[in-house]
Amino acid sequence: xxxxxxxxxxxxxxxxxxxxxxxxxxxxxxxxxxxxxxxxxxxxxxxxxxxxxxxxxxxxxxxxxxxxxxxxxxxxxxxxxxxxxxxxxxxxxxxxxxxxxxxxxxxxxxxxxxxxxxxxxxxxxxxxxxxxxxxxxxxxxxxxxxxxxxxxxxxxxxxxxxxxxxxxxxxxxxxxxxxxxxxxxxxxxxxxxxxxxxxxxxxxxxxxxxxxxxxxxxxxxxxxxxxxxxxxxxxxxxxxxxxxxxxxxxxxxxxxxxxxxxxxxxxxxxxxxxxxxxxxxxxxxxxxxxxxxxxxxxxxxxxxxxxxxxxxxxxxxxxxxxxxxxxxxxxxxxxxxxxxxxxxxxxxxxxxxxxxxxxxxxxxxxxxxxxxxxxxxxxxxxxxxxxxxxxxxxxxxxxxxxxxxxxxxxxxxxxxxxxxxxxxxxxxxxxxxxxxxxxxxxxxxxxxxxxxxxxxxxxxxxxxxxxxxxxxxxxxxxxxxxxxxxxxxxxx
Ligand SMILES: [Zn+2]
Numbered sequence: 001x002x003x004x005x006x007x008x009x010x011x012x013x014x015x016x017x018x019x020x021x022x023x024x025x026x027x028x029x030x031x032x033x034x035x036x037x038x039x040x041x042x043x044x045x046x047x048x049x050x051x052x053x054x055x056x057x058x059x060x061x062x063x064x065x066x067x068x069x070x071x072x073x074x075x076x077x078x079x080x081x082x083x084x085x086x087x088x089x090x091x092x093x094x095x096x097x098x099x100x101x102x103x104x105x106x107x108x109x110x111x112x113x114x115x116x117x118x119x120x121x122x123x124x125x126x127x128x129x130x131x132x133x134x135x136x137x138x139x140x141x142x143x144x145x146x147x148x149x150x151x152x153x154x155x156x157x158x159x160x161x162x163x164x165x166x167x168x169x170x171x172x173x174x175x176x177x178x179x180x181x182x183x184x185x186x187x188x189x190x191x192x193x194x195x196x197x198x199x200x201x202x203x204x205x206x207x208x209x210x211x212x213x214x215x216x217x218x219x220x221x222x223x224x225x226x227x228x229x230x231x232x233x234x235x236x237x238x239x240x241x242x243x244x245x246x247x248x249x250x251x252x253x254x255x256x257x258x259x260x261x262x263x264x265x266x267x268x269x270x271x272x273x274x275x276x277x278x279x280x281x282x283x284x285x286x287x288x289x290x291x292x293x294x295x296x297x298x299x300x301x302x303x304x305x306x307x308x309x310x311x312x313x314x315x316x317x318x319x320x321x322x323x324x325x326x327x328x329x330x331x332x333x334x335x336x337x338x339x340x341x342x343x344x345x346x347x348x349x350x351x352x353x354x355x356x357x358x359x360x361x362x363x364x365x366x367x368x369x370x371x372x373x374x375x376x377x378x379x380x381x382x383x384x385x386x387x388x389x390x391x392x393x394x395x396x397x398x399x400x401x402x403x404x405x406x407x408x409x410x411x412x413x414x415x416x417x418x419x420x421x422x423x424x425x426x427x428x429x430x431x432x433x434x435x436x437x438x439x440x441x442x443x444x445x446x447x448x449x450x451x452x453x454x455x456x457x458x459x460x461x462x463x464x465x466x467x468x469x470x471x472x473x474x475x476x477x478x479x480x481x482x483x484x485x486x487x488x489x490x491x492x
Contacts, residue, residue: 003374005060007240008324010248010271011170015379018270020239026057026064027238029230029268031247032124034071035105036086039112041292041314041329042277042284046244048315048427049274049323051118053242053380055425067233068121070109072102073128073209074201074220079250081198081221082188088208098209102128112294115311115492117427123233127225131211134220134228137262138199138213146261150190152202152216156257158195165260167195170271171249197254199224223254230267231259241268245275277318278328279304292329298492299475308471309334310479310492312429316341319382319426340390342483345430347393348422350400351415357405363395365413372421385421392418429490447478451487454480 005018020026030050033043047068057064077083091098110120127134138154141147146161147154158167162175178195188194198221203210210217230238236259243252252271259267276283284291292302300308309317317337321327368391375384392414399406422428454469470480477492 001060001373001377002370003377005377006379007270007272008379009269010273011268016270018239020062021237021269024062026062026240027234028054028057028064028066028240028242029226029234029238030066030068030121030241031226031243031251032068032070033105033109034075034086035102035109036075036090037105038293039105039109040284041294041297043244044112044116044294045277045318045327046274047113047118048116048318049380050242050272051116051427052319052323052382052425053240053272054119055427056376056380059376059420059425065123065234066121067123067125067230069226069229070102070106070124070126071222071225072099072106072126073131074225075222079222081191081201085207085209085219091208102126115294115298116315117311117429119427125229125233127220127229128209130225130228130232131220133232134224135200135213137224137228137231137258138220140262141199141258144261146257147199148192149215152218153190153198154200154215155191155196156199156254156261157192158197158257159193161257161261165257167257168253169266170253170256173249173253197221197223197250199258223251223258226251227255227258227262227267230255236263237265237267237269239268240270240272242272242274245273248273274323275326278326280330281328297334300471305331305334308474309338310490312490312492313338313341316386316426316428320386322379322381322383324379338481340386341428342481344386344389344393344422344428346483346485347396348415348418348430350396351411351418354396354399354411355403355405356408356411358407359404361395361399361404361406361410363410365410368392369413369417372417376425382426385425389418389421389426429492431490447473447489451480451489455487 006015007018008014009016033039054064054066072087075086077086077089087098087101090101094101138147141156142149142154147156158175161167167175175195179193200213200215200218200220202216202218207219209219211219230241241252256266256268259265278284279290279292282290292304294311294314296302297305297309297314298311313334317329317334318327320337368388372385372388375381375388396414422430450469450473454466457463457465457469473480479490479492481488481490
Protein backbone atom coordinates (compact mmCIF):
# COMPACT_ATOMS: atom_id res chain seq x y z
CA UNK A 1 0.00 0.00 0.00
CA UNK A 2 1.42 3.35 -1.03
CA UNK A 3 -0.66 5.69 1.11
CA UNK A 4 -0.81 6.42 4.83
CA UNK A 5 -3.99 6.74 6.85
CA UNK A 6 -5.04 10.35 7.40
CA UNK A 7 -7.73 11.24 9.94
CA UNK A 8 -9.47 14.59 10.31
CA UNK A 9 -8.88 15.46 13.96
CA UNK A 10 -11.60 17.73 15.40
CA UNK A 11 -9.08 18.92 17.98
CA UNK A 12 -6.74 20.49 15.40
CA UNK A 13 -9.39 20.93 12.67
CA UNK A 14 -7.13 19.32 10.11
CA UNK A 15 -6.19 15.96 8.65
CA UNK A 16 -3.32 14.29 10.48
CA UNK A 17 -1.37 11.13 9.77
CA UNK A 18 -2.65 8.39 12.05
CA UNK A 19 0.06 7.18 14.40
CA UNK A 20 -1.27 4.75 17.02
CA UNK A 21 0.15 4.84 20.54
CA UNK A 22 1.14 1.17 20.20
CA UNK A 23 2.13 -0.35 16.86
CA UNK A 24 -0.67 -2.28 15.16
CA UNK A 25 -3.09 -1.70 18.08
CA UNK A 26 -5.89 0.84 18.14
CA UNK A 27 -7.96 1.87 21.16
CA UNK A 28 -11.21 3.45 20.06
CA UNK A 29 -14.12 4.78 22.15
CA UNK A 30 -17.46 5.90 20.73
CA UNK A 31 -20.27 7.41 22.78
CA UNK A 32 -23.19 5.02 22.59
CA UNK A 33 -26.90 5.72 22.96
CA UNK A 34 -28.94 6.77 25.98
CA UNK A 35 -31.40 3.90 25.98
CA UNK A 36 -34.65 5.71 26.77
CA UNK A 37 -36.24 5.68 23.33
CA UNK A 38 -36.22 3.89 19.99
CA UNK A 39 -33.07 4.57 18.03
CA UNK A 40 -33.75 6.99 15.15
CA UNK A 41 -32.07 7.02 11.80
CA UNK A 42 -29.76 9.93 12.64
CA UNK A 43 -28.22 7.90 15.49
CA UNK A 44 -27.83 4.95 13.13
CA UNK A 45 -25.82 7.09 10.73
CA UNK A 46 -23.30 7.86 13.50
CA UNK A 47 -22.84 4.18 14.36
CA UNK A 48 -22.63 3.13 10.70
CA UNK A 49 -19.90 5.76 10.16
CA UNK A 50 -17.82 4.42 13.04
CA UNK A 51 -18.49 0.85 11.90
CA UNK A 52 -16.92 1.80 8.56
CA UNK A 53 -13.85 3.17 10.38
CA UNK A 54 -13.42 0.05 12.52
CA UNK A 55 -13.76 -2.10 9.42
CA UNK A 56 -11.15 -0.03 7.57
CA UNK A 57 -8.71 -0.13 10.51
CA UNK A 58 -9.10 -3.92 10.57
CA UNK A 59 -8.57 -4.04 6.79
CA UNK A 60 -5.28 -2.24 7.50
CA UNK A 61 -4.54 -5.11 9.91
CA UNK A 62 -4.79 -3.10 13.10
CA UNK A 63 -6.06 -4.96 16.13
CA UNK A 64 -8.87 -2.68 17.26
CA UNK A 65 -10.33 -2.61 20.75
CA UNK A 66 -13.61 -0.86 20.10
CA UNK A 67 -15.48 0.34 23.20
CA UNK A 68 -19.00 1.73 22.77
CA UNK A 69 -20.96 2.44 25.93
CA UNK A 70 -24.61 2.27 26.87
CA UNK A 71 -25.85 5.27 28.89
CA UNK A 72 -28.39 3.87 31.31
CA UNK A 73 -28.07 6.39 34.15
CA UNK A 74 -27.33 10.04 34.77
CA UNK A 75 -28.43 11.58 31.44
CA UNK A 76 -30.90 14.33 32.28
CA UNK A 77 -33.25 16.16 29.93
CA UNK A 78 -31.76 18.82 27.64
CA UNK A 79 -28.26 17.44 28.44
CA UNK A 80 -28.48 19.66 31.53
CA UNK A 81 -27.56 19.37 35.20
CA UNK A 82 -31.20 19.66 36.23
CA UNK A 83 -34.53 18.29 35.06
CA UNK A 84 -35.83 14.75 34.94
CA UNK A 85 -33.63 11.73 34.22
CA UNK A 86 -34.47 10.59 30.66
CA UNK A 87 -34.80 6.94 31.62
CA UNK A 88 -36.86 7.62 34.78
CA UNK A 89 -39.18 9.85 32.77
CA UNK A 90 -39.78 7.13 30.18
CA UNK A 91 -40.36 4.60 33.00
CA UNK A 92 -43.00 6.91 34.47
CA UNK A 93 -44.70 7.37 31.08
CA UNK A 94 -44.66 3.65 30.22
CA UNK A 95 -45.47 2.61 33.82
CA UNK A 96 -42.53 0.22 34.03
CA UNK A 97 -39.29 0.00 36.03
CA UNK A 98 -36.37 2.16 34.81
CA UNK A 99 -34.28 -0.98 34.23
CA UNK A 100 -37.08 -2.38 32.08
CA UNK A 101 -36.76 0.75 29.95
CA UNK A 102 -33.01 0.15 29.71
CA UNK A 103 -33.50 -3.51 28.76
CA UNK A 104 -36.18 -2.77 26.18
CA UNK A 105 -34.34 -0.01 24.32
CA UNK A 106 -30.92 -1.67 24.55
CA UNK A 107 -32.46 -4.67 22.80
CA UNK A 108 -34.08 -2.39 20.19
CA UNK A 109 -30.73 -0.68 19.59
CA UNK A 110 -28.87 -3.98 19.14
CA UNK A 111 -31.53 -5.41 16.81
CA UNK A 112 -31.54 -2.27 14.71
CA UNK A 113 -27.75 -2.10 14.30
CA UNK A 114 -27.63 -5.83 13.50
CA UNK A 115 -30.06 -5.22 10.60
CA UNK A 116 -27.64 -2.59 9.31
CA UNK A 117 -24.84 -5.16 9.57
CA UNK A 118 -23.00 -3.00 12.11
CA UNK A 119 -20.37 -5.10 13.90
CA UNK A 120 -20.71 -5.27 17.70
CA UNK A 121 -18.07 -3.43 19.75
CA UNK A 122 -15.34 -5.35 21.58
CA UNK A 123 -16.68 -4.06 24.92
CA UNK A 124 -20.05 -2.45 25.59
CA UNK A 125 -19.93 -1.12 29.16
CA UNK A 126 -22.87 0.50 30.94
CA UNK A 127 -22.87 3.58 33.17
CA UNK A 128 -24.80 1.79 35.93
CA UNK A 129 -22.22 -1.02 35.90
CA UNK A 130 -19.40 1.46 36.61
CA UNK A 131 -20.67 3.53 39.53
CA UNK A 132 -17.69 2.52 41.71
CA UNK A 133 -15.21 3.68 39.04
CA UNK A 134 -17.10 6.95 38.66
CA UNK A 135 -17.10 7.62 42.43
CA UNK A 136 -13.35 6.91 42.45
CA UNK A 137 -12.85 9.35 39.61
CA UNK A 138 -14.77 12.09 41.44
CA UNK A 139 -12.60 11.53 44.53
CA UNK A 140 -9.49 11.96 42.37
CA UNK A 141 -10.79 15.17 40.78
CA UNK A 142 -11.61 16.57 44.25
CA UNK A 143 -8.12 15.59 45.48
CA UNK A 144 -6.54 17.44 42.55
CA UNK A 145 -8.53 20.52 43.55
CA UNK A 146 -10.80 20.78 40.50
CA UNK A 147 -14.11 19.82 42.09
CA UNK A 148 -16.13 20.84 45.14
CA UNK A 149 -19.07 19.44 47.07
CA UNK A 150 -22.18 21.46 47.85
CA UNK A 151 -25.32 20.09 49.53
CA UNK A 152 -24.55 16.49 48.59
CA UNK A 153 -23.74 17.23 44.94
CA UNK A 154 -20.25 17.56 43.43
CA UNK A 155 -19.36 20.01 40.65
CA UNK A 156 -16.36 20.43 38.38
CA UNK A 157 -14.80 23.86 38.90
CA UNK A 158 -14.48 25.03 35.30
CA UNK A 159 -13.05 28.49 36.09
CA UNK A 160 -10.34 27.09 38.35
CA UNK A 161 -9.47 24.51 35.70
CA UNK A 162 -9.36 27.23 33.05
CA UNK A 163 -6.74 29.17 35.04
CA UNK A 164 -4.12 26.46 34.54
CA UNK A 165 -5.52 24.65 31.48
CA UNK A 166 -7.71 25.68 28.62
CA UNK A 167 -11.40 24.80 28.81
CA UNK A 168 -13.07 24.76 25.39
CA UNK A 169 -10.17 23.45 23.25
CA UNK A 170 -12.38 21.13 21.21
CA UNK A 171 -15.38 23.35 20.53
CA UNK A 172 -13.47 26.68 20.66
CA UNK A 173 -15.96 28.08 23.16
CA UNK A 174 -15.24 31.25 24.99
CA UNK A 175 -15.47 30.80 28.73
CA UNK A 176 -17.11 34.21 29.25
CA UNK A 177 -19.72 33.54 26.61
CA UNK A 178 -20.55 30.25 28.30
CA UNK A 179 -21.45 32.16 31.47
CA UNK A 180 -23.87 34.37 29.52
CA UNK A 181 -25.46 31.36 27.87
CA UNK A 182 -26.14 29.65 31.19
CA UNK A 183 -29.11 31.88 32.01
CA UNK A 184 -31.40 29.23 33.40
CA UNK A 185 -30.61 29.27 37.09
CA UNK A 186 -32.91 26.46 38.11
CA UNK A 187 -30.80 23.78 39.79
CA UNK A 188 -27.73 25.99 39.42
CA UNK A 189 -27.85 27.59 42.88
CA UNK A 190 -25.23 25.24 44.31
CA UNK A 191 -22.71 26.01 41.57
CA UNK A 192 -19.89 28.50 42.16
CA UNK A 193 -19.92 29.51 38.49
CA UNK A 194 -22.60 28.97 35.83
CA UNK A 195 -20.07 27.13 33.62
CA UNK A 196 -19.46 24.38 36.22
CA UNK A 197 -20.92 20.96 35.51
CA UNK A 198 -22.14 18.17 37.78
CA UNK A 199 -19.98 15.14 38.59
CA UNK A 200 -22.42 13.79 41.17
CA UNK A 201 -26.01 14.83 41.82
CA UNK A 202 -27.87 14.30 45.06
CA UNK A 203 -31.10 12.45 44.23
CA UNK A 204 -34.44 14.04 44.99
CA UNK A 205 -36.65 11.88 47.26
CA UNK A 206 -38.64 10.44 44.33
CA UNK A 207 -35.63 9.81 42.07
CA UNK A 208 -35.52 6.00 41.68
CA UNK A 209 -32.11 5.51 40.07
CA UNK A 210 -29.78 6.24 43.00
CA UNK A 211 -26.59 4.86 44.49
CA UNK A 212 -24.79 5.51 47.80
CA UNK A 213 -21.67 7.69 47.69
CA UNK A 214 -19.49 9.65 50.17
CA UNK A 215 -21.52 12.79 49.33
CA UNK A 216 -25.15 11.63 49.12
CA UNK A 217 -27.47 8.99 47.73
CA UNK A 218 -27.48 10.10 44.15
CA UNK A 219 -26.26 9.48 40.62
CA UNK A 220 -23.28 10.41 38.44
CA UNK A 221 -23.20 13.37 36.03
CA UNK A 222 -23.58 12.41 32.38
CA UNK A 223 -20.06 13.38 31.24
CA UNK A 224 -18.34 11.32 33.88
CA UNK A 225 -19.17 7.81 32.69
CA UNK A 226 -17.26 8.07 29.41
CA UNK A 227 -14.08 9.20 31.18
CA UNK A 228 -14.42 6.39 33.75
CA UNK A 229 -15.07 3.66 31.17
CA UNK A 230 -12.61 4.79 28.49
CA UNK A 231 -9.85 5.02 31.13
CA UNK A 232 -10.71 1.60 32.51
CA UNK A 233 -10.70 -0.22 29.16
CA UNK A 234 -8.34 1.88 27.01
CA UNK A 235 -6.04 3.69 29.44
CA UNK A 236 -5.48 7.31 30.50
CA UNK A 237 -4.55 8.24 26.93
CA UNK A 238 -5.94 6.38 23.92
CA UNK A 239 -6.04 6.71 20.15
CA UNK A 240 -9.52 7.57 18.89
CA UNK A 241 -12.66 9.00 20.48
CA UNK A 242 -15.75 9.45 18.35
CA UNK A 243 -19.36 10.52 18.49
CA UNK A 244 -21.97 12.66 16.77
CA UNK A 245 -21.24 16.35 16.11
CA UNK A 246 -23.79 17.32 18.78
CA UNK A 247 -21.62 15.71 21.48
CA UNK A 248 -18.64 17.99 20.88
CA UNK A 249 -20.01 20.45 23.41
CA UNK A 250 -20.49 20.10 26.29
CA UNK A 251 -20.05 16.32 26.52
CA UNK A 252 -16.64 15.81 24.92
CA UNK A 253 -15.29 19.13 26.17
CA UNK A 254 -16.10 17.99 29.72
CA UNK A 255 -14.48 14.60 29.09
CA UNK A 256 -11.23 16.34 28.13
CA UNK A 257 -11.37 18.54 31.25
CA UNK A 258 -12.00 15.53 33.52
CA UNK A 259 -9.13 13.55 31.95
CA UNK A 260 -6.69 16.45 32.16
CA UNK A 261 -7.74 17.26 35.75
CA UNK A 262 -6.99 13.72 36.94
CA UNK A 263 -4.04 12.66 34.82
CA UNK A 264 -2.51 15.94 33.73
CA UNK A 265 -2.75 14.95 30.08
CA UNK A 266 -5.30 15.15 27.30
CA UNK A 267 -7.01 11.75 27.10
CA UNK A 268 -7.48 11.40 23.33
CA UNK A 269 -5.13 11.69 20.34
CA UNK A 270 -7.74 11.83 17.55
CA UNK A 271 -11.26 13.17 18.04
CA UNK A 272 -13.67 12.21 15.25
CA UNK A 273 -17.17 13.65 14.83
CA UNK A 274 -19.85 12.45 12.43
CA UNK A 275 -22.25 14.89 10.81
CA UNK A 276 -26.04 15.14 10.81
CA UNK A 277 -28.67 13.31 8.82
CA UNK A 278 -31.46 15.62 7.64
CA UNK A 279 -34.87 14.79 6.15
CA UNK A 280 -35.84 16.67 3.00
CA UNK A 281 -33.38 19.40 3.96
CA UNK A 282 -34.59 19.82 7.55
CA UNK A 283 -33.27 18.57 10.85
CA UNK A 284 -35.25 15.54 12.04
CA UNK A 285 -37.47 16.39 15.00
CA UNK A 286 -39.93 14.23 16.84
CA UNK A 287 -41.96 17.29 17.80
CA UNK A 288 -42.86 18.05 14.15
CA UNK A 289 -43.35 14.40 13.12
CA UNK A 290 -40.53 14.88 10.62
CA UNK A 291 -38.34 11.92 11.51
CA UNK A 292 -37.74 8.36 10.39
CA UNK A 293 -37.50 5.21 12.44
CA UNK A 294 -35.42 2.48 10.77
CA UNK A 295 -38.11 -0.22 11.05
CA UNK A 296 -40.67 2.03 9.38
CA UNK A 297 -38.36 2.35 6.38
CA UNK A 298 -37.71 -1.41 6.25
CA UNK A 299 -41.37 -2.46 6.47
CA UNK A 300 -42.77 0.37 4.39
CA UNK A 301 -45.01 1.81 7.13
CA UNK A 302 -43.38 5.27 7.14
CA UNK A 303 -45.85 7.89 5.97
CA UNK A 304 -42.96 9.88 4.53
CA UNK A 305 -41.92 7.23 2.00
CA UNK A 306 -43.88 5.52 -0.77
CA UNK A 307 -42.24 2.10 -0.50
CA UNK A 308 -39.98 0.06 1.77
CA UNK A 309 -36.18 0.10 1.53
CA UNK A 310 -33.99 -2.65 2.94
CA UNK A 311 -31.31 -2.01 5.59
CA UNK A 312 -28.72 -2.89 2.95
CA UNK A 313 -29.95 -0.06 0.70
CA UNK A 314 -30.16 2.45 3.56
CA UNK A 315 -26.64 1.56 4.71
CA UNK A 316 -25.35 1.96 1.15
CA UNK A 317 -27.16 5.31 0.86
CA UNK A 318 -25.43 6.54 4.03
CA UNK A 319 -21.98 5.42 2.89
CA UNK A 320 -22.42 7.30 -0.38
CA UNK A 321 -21.80 10.47 1.66
CA UNK A 322 -18.63 11.27 3.58
CA UNK A 323 -19.15 11.00 7.33
CA UNK A 324 -18.23 14.67 7.87
CA UNK A 325 -20.85 15.95 5.38
CA UNK A 326 -24.47 16.65 6.22
CA UNK A 327 -26.55 13.96 4.51
CA UNK A 328 -30.11 14.57 3.39
CA UNK A 329 -32.46 11.61 3.08
CA UNK A 330 -35.31 11.66 0.59
CA UNK A 331 -37.31 9.17 -1.44
CA UNK A 332 -35.43 10.11 -4.61
CA UNK A 333 -32.06 9.61 -2.95
CA UNK A 334 -33.06 6.20 -1.57
CA UNK A 335 -34.38 5.10 -4.95
CA UNK A 336 -31.15 6.13 -6.63
CA UNK A 337 -29.15 4.21 -4.01
CA UNK A 338 -31.30 1.12 -4.52
CA UNK A 339 -30.60 1.17 -8.26
CA UNK A 340 -26.91 1.86 -7.71
CA UNK A 341 -26.55 -0.98 -5.23
CA UNK A 342 -28.28 -3.38 -7.63
CA UNK A 343 -25.80 -2.43 -10.34
CA UNK A 344 -22.86 -3.06 -8.04
CA UNK A 345 -24.15 -6.42 -6.83
CA UNK A 346 -24.98 -7.68 -10.31
CA UNK A 347 -21.67 -6.46 -11.63
CA UNK A 348 -19.86 -8.32 -8.88
CA UNK A 349 -21.91 -11.48 -9.46
CA UNK A 350 -21.23 -11.21 -13.20
CA UNK A 351 -17.57 -12.00 -12.49
CA UNK A 352 -18.56 -15.67 -12.27
CA UNK A 353 -19.81 -15.53 -15.85
CA UNK A 354 -16.60 -14.15 -17.39
CA UNK A 355 -14.54 -16.48 -19.53
CA UNK A 356 -10.86 -17.23 -19.07
CA UNK A 357 -8.58 -16.20 -21.88
CA UNK A 358 -6.04 -13.62 -22.92
CA UNK A 359 -7.86 -10.99 -24.97
CA UNK A 360 -6.66 -7.42 -24.68
CA UNK A 361 -8.38 -5.16 -22.16
CA UNK A 362 -7.95 -1.71 -20.65
CA UNK A 363 -7.91 -1.98 -16.89
CA UNK A 364 -4.93 -1.46 -14.64
CA UNK A 365 -5.78 -3.62 -11.64
CA UNK A 366 -2.82 -2.54 -9.47
CA UNK A 367 -3.57 1.11 -10.04
CA UNK A 368 -7.27 0.53 -9.28
CA UNK A 369 -6.45 -1.28 -6.03
CA UNK A 370 -3.96 1.36 -4.97
CA UNK A 371 -6.37 4.18 -5.74
CA UNK A 372 -9.17 2.43 -3.81
CA UNK A 373 -6.94 2.11 -0.75
CA UNK A 374 -5.72 5.69 -1.09
CA UNK A 375 -9.22 7.20 -1.04
CA UNK A 376 -10.16 5.23 2.08
CA UNK A 377 -6.89 6.22 3.71
CA UNK A 378 -7.86 9.83 3.07
CA UNK A 379 -10.13 10.19 6.12
CA UNK A 380 -12.32 7.15 5.31
CA UNK A 381 -13.73 8.50 2.06
CA UNK A 382 -16.42 5.88 1.43
CA UNK A 383 -18.15 7.77 -1.46
CA UNK A 384 -14.90 7.64 -3.42
CA UNK A 385 -14.39 3.96 -2.58
CA UNK A 386 -17.92 3.29 -3.89
CA UNK A 387 -17.03 5.18 -7.05
CA UNK A 388 -13.95 2.94 -7.41
CA UNK A 389 -16.22 -0.12 -7.06
CA UNK A 390 -18.41 1.27 -9.87
CA UNK A 391 -15.29 1.67 -12.04
CA UNK A 392 -14.52 -2.03 -11.56
CA UNK A 393 -18.12 -3.04 -12.26
CA UNK A 394 -18.18 -0.98 -15.48
CA UNK A 395 -15.10 -2.87 -16.62
CA UNK A 396 -16.70 -6.23 -15.77
CA UNK A 397 -19.87 -5.33 -17.68
CA UNK A 398 -17.86 -4.16 -20.67
CA UNK A 399 -15.92 -7.43 -20.81
CA UNK A 400 -19.13 -9.43 -20.45
CA UNK A 401 -21.02 -7.56 -23.16
CA UNK A 402 -18.08 -7.65 -25.58
CA UNK A 403 -17.64 -11.42 -25.06
CA UNK A 404 -13.92 -10.95 -24.41
CA UNK A 405 -11.89 -13.44 -22.41
CA UNK A 406 -9.59 -12.24 -19.62
CA UNK A 407 -6.91 -14.04 -17.56
CA UNK A 408 -8.20 -16.13 -14.64
CA UNK A 409 -5.77 -14.30 -12.37
CA UNK A 410 -7.54 -11.02 -13.15
CA UNK A 411 -10.97 -12.52 -12.41
CA UNK A 412 -9.64 -13.95 -9.15
CA UNK A 413 -8.09 -10.64 -8.07
CA UNK A 414 -11.24 -8.67 -8.84
CA UNK A 415 -13.40 -11.20 -7.04
CA UNK A 416 -11.20 -11.05 -3.96
CA UNK A 417 -10.62 -7.30 -3.69
CA UNK A 418 -13.98 -6.04 -4.92
CA UNK A 419 -15.53 -8.54 -2.50
CA UNK A 420 -13.34 -7.26 0.36
CA UNK A 421 -14.39 -3.67 -0.32
CA UNK A 422 -18.10 -4.39 -0.71
CA UNK A 423 -18.52 -6.94 2.08
CA UNK A 424 -15.73 -6.44 4.64
CA UNK A 425 -15.16 -2.69 4.37
CA UNK A 426 -18.52 -1.23 3.31
CA UNK A 427 -20.39 -3.98 5.19
CA UNK A 428 -22.88 -4.65 2.39
CA UNK A 429 -24.75 -7.92 1.89
CA UNK A 430 -24.18 -9.34 -1.57
CA UNK A 431 -24.97 -13.04 -1.14
CA UNK A 432 -27.02 -14.65 -3.86
CA UNK A 433 -29.97 -16.64 -2.57
CA UNK A 434 -28.26 -19.88 -3.53
CA UNK A 435 -25.34 -19.05 -1.24
CA UNK A 436 -27.54 -18.09 1.66
CA UNK A 437 -27.23 -20.36 4.66
CA UNK A 438 -30.93 -19.96 5.41
CA UNK A 439 -31.93 -21.04 1.95
CA UNK A 440 -33.05 -24.49 0.95
CA UNK A 441 -33.97 -25.80 -2.47
CA UNK A 442 -37.58 -26.03 -1.40
CA UNK A 443 -37.63 -22.47 -0.09
CA UNK A 444 -36.03 -21.25 -3.30
CA UNK A 445 -38.63 -23.05 -5.41
CA UNK A 446 -41.51 -21.70 -3.34
CA UNK A 447 -40.32 -18.11 -3.59
CA UNK A 448 -39.86 -18.50 -7.33
CA UNK A 449 -43.43 -19.75 -7.68
CA UNK A 450 -44.63 -16.66 -5.79
CA UNK A 451 -42.50 -14.40 -7.98
CA UNK A 452 -43.99 -16.00 -11.12
CA UNK A 453 -47.51 -15.49 -9.77
CA UNK A 454 -46.70 -11.89 -8.93
CA UNK A 455 -45.26 -11.20 -12.39
CA UNK A 456 -48.31 -12.79 -14.02
CA UNK A 457 -50.59 -10.59 -11.93
CA UNK A 458 -48.62 -7.52 -12.97
CA UNK A 459 -48.88 -8.43 -16.63
CA UNK A 460 -52.62 -8.77 -16.22
CA UNK A 461 -52.77 -5.34 -14.54
CA UNK A 462 -53.83 -6.86 -11.22
CA UNK A 463 -51.58 -4.64 -9.12
CA UNK A 464 -53.40 -5.26 -5.85
CA UNK A 465 -52.33 -8.94 -6.01
CA UNK A 466 -48.80 -8.23 -7.29
CA UNK A 467 -48.21 -5.57 -4.60
CA UNK A 468 -49.64 -7.86 -1.93
CA UNK A 469 -47.21 -10.66 -2.84
CA UNK A 470 -44.22 -8.28 -2.94
CA UNK A 471 -45.12 -6.53 0.33
CA UNK A 472 -45.95 -9.67 2.24
CA UNK A 473 -42.76 -11.38 1.13
CA UNK A 474 -40.92 -8.25 2.29
CA UNK A 475 -42.60 -8.49 5.70
CA UNK A 476 -41.08 -11.94 6.20
CA UNK A 477 -37.67 -10.76 5.04
CA UNK A 478 -37.73 -11.64 1.34
CA UNK A 479 -37.05 -8.68 -0.91
CA UNK A 480 -38.02 -8.81 -4.59
CA UNK A 481 -36.21 -6.58 -7.05
CA UNK A 482 -36.94 -6.10 -10.75
CA UNK A 483 -33.75 -5.74 -12.71
CA UNK A 484 -32.53 -5.86 -16.29
CA UNK A 485 -31.64 -9.48 -15.63
CA UNK A 486 -35.16 -10.40 -14.51
CA UNK A 487 -36.75 -10.49 -11.06
CA UNK A 488 -34.33 -11.37 -8.28
CA UNK A 489 -34.90 -11.94 -4.59
CA UNK A 490 -32.81 -11.36 -1.48
CA UNK A 491 -33.23 -12.78 1.98
CA UNK A 492 -32.51 -10.16 4.66
ZN1 LIG B 1 -19.83 9.87 25.96
